[in-house]
Amino acid sequence: MELSDIRKALDTLDDQLLDLFLKRMGLCEEVAAYKKANNIPILNRGREREILADVMTKAGHLEREAYHLFATMMELSRSRQAELIGAPTRVGQFIETARADATLAFPQTGLVACQGLEGANTQEACDKLIPRGTIMYMKSFDAVVSAVEFGLCEFGVLPIENSSHGSVRAVYDLLQNRPVSIIRTTRLCIRHELMALAGVKLEDVTEIHSHPQALGQCAQFLEKNPQITAVPAGNTSMAAKELAESGGRHRACISSHPCAALYGLEVIGTDIQDSDNNYTRFVCITKKPTIYPGANRMSLVIACDNKPGALYEILAKFSAVGVNMTKLESCAVTGRNFEFVFFLEVEADLNRRGVIPMLEELERTCQSFHFLGAYGEV
């Protein structure tokens, strides 16, 4: 057969398939009405397993392809049913409240909780996120979240991930477990400098103090200087201040450029980070759920069943509504053997049809689901 003839035959089949698909979705809409009236959950894993087993038996050598086609169709069916049933979900309620409050432009002033001291990278992030904000410095990430949770500060700024060192697990843990949400993000190029008291040379240094993330981002420098011990500090700027106060001449710190002038230290090494492409992303959080106009990204933390295809099912939901995933990182659940959660970021406009039902469907079907916020990046 000529290619053009094959294509004609394909067109005819596609028309028939589309017709059948629309009929199938129509029946699923009837199922949705029945389920709503009788309070029956949308997902019926047993029924889906039966259908998939039957399809695979009938599909012969194309069993794998047929499995994916039918799994996707049922995925779309569930998503449509969820849209029609509109049963309340935490994520649906969050979005409704957050959007109703978002009539104002993004705030430019207010009290901002920031971990560290003057000169910390987070301070630069605060200035970008809330341009005329007043910064209150806190000792820990936990204290930043508490300041926001208990109303001491309207905003909090926290580092959430680094291009070479990955997600800041402690921040993800706080965001999942405390009543705060992300309202904006920003990205900074981070350069690390080695600083010491005036006159101290690299050969004199036996200890380098800094935040564990900064030490990790300068791992190659530390490997090249095995005589030096890395000592964790609360923050890069705290490390600089503590060094200045200690008077230690065997000590250095890894901090950002402004810290040298701020704490009277001398720079004895510049750009000591492993990669020049070293970026850290920071989030701005608030207690009041708010989604500002123009929000085009979302952060989620999802745990799924430990079984083949579980992650695929999640990704299929994004694919079904055309959502682009910009981050997917798996992370072991603390205290459990080989159980993982996924940190995700997706680009999605909440106004696009199907996006909110997709989130609701994820909440209904995943083992755990945390919506950390919908926001724009500056």
Ligand SMILES: O=C(O)C(=O)C[C@]1(C(=O)O)C=C[C@@H](O)C=C1
């Ligand atoms: O049979 C049902 O209960 C349906 O909702 C239909 C359907 C399907 O598309 O075939 C969709 C969701 C269920 O998980 C099982 C099957």
